[in-house]
Amino acid sequence: MTKFLRITEIFHSIQGESTWMGSPCTFVRLTGCPLRCVWCDTEYAFHGGERMTLEQIVDRVVEIGTPLVEVTGGEPLAHSNAFDLVGLLAERGFTVLVETSGAFDISRLDARAHRIMDLKCPGSGESGRNLWSNLEHLTGRDEIKFVIADRTDYEWAAAVVRERGLDAMVRDGRLRAIHFSPVWDRVEFRDLARWILDDRLPVRFQIQQHKVIWGADVTGV
Numbered sequence: 001m002t003k004f005l006r007i008t009e010i011f012h013s014i015q016g017e018s019t020w021m022g023s024p025c026t027f028v029r030l031t032g033c034p035l036r037c038v039w040c041d042t043e044y045a046f047h048g049g050e051r052m053t054l055e056q057i058v059d060r061v062v063e064i065g066t067p068l069v070e071v072t073g074g075e076p077l078a079h080s081n082a083f084d085l086v087g088l089l090a091e092r093g094f095t096v097l098v099e100t101s102g103a104f105d106i107s108r109l110d111a112r113a114h115r116i117m118d119l120k121c122p123g124s125g126e127s128g129r130n131l132w133s134n135l136e137h138l139t140g141r142d143e144i145k146f147v148i149a150d151r152t153d154y155e156w157a158a159a160v161v162r163e164r165g166l167d168a169m170v171r172d173g174r175l176r177a178i179h180f181s182p183v184w185d186r187v188e189f190r191d192l193a194r195w196i197l198d199d200r201l202p203v204r205f206q207i208q209q210h211k212v213i214w215g216a217d218v219t220g221v
Helices: 054-064 080-091 132-137 151-163 166-171 189-198 209-214
Strands: 004-014 024-030 050-053 068-072 095-100 114-119 143-148 177-182
Touching (some): 004 080, 004 209, 024 054, 050 054, 054 080, 080 095, 143 151, 151 166, 151 177
Antiparallel strands (some): 004 024, 004 050
């Protein structure tokens, strides 16, 4: 049976987040997301898109020719065929990143994928969707991101890092990195940086590099 996914865009750009920041990357943005984070910057991916077979998607990625590929959304893991796409890309020798909200089971993903899981803070309006059992399936290939909208979000995220032992997971090699990222235009970069430093929090401060380069409202970059 031919398998399809609805695709908002496939484009070549600089990876703007995670430990892969700064690397040329091909992005495959799937259409659709059941979450509605109040600060979402990809609402244009909620609807529309082009229906493509998995083979067409892989062919387009091969045509672009960048070794690093990210499958993103929307929420990619809301679509069952996304798991097959990740496997196909890995089989073709690509380094595959999967950016997910953490609201869906990550254990089904191909073991060769690098999972970048966004744990939703209260300020997103979607923290109740966090699937905490996903923490049991993380490995040294994977990363966690907290998007911080205010001081309350920061304190919540800092408590999660400590109470869930995420810092110990990084020290022990069971998790690649923890990122704290400010919501664009909602939190001053220097404020978040100071909070992290004052608390000696063992996390990485992260700014969305692609927005610094091209601007906050530009798509396809």
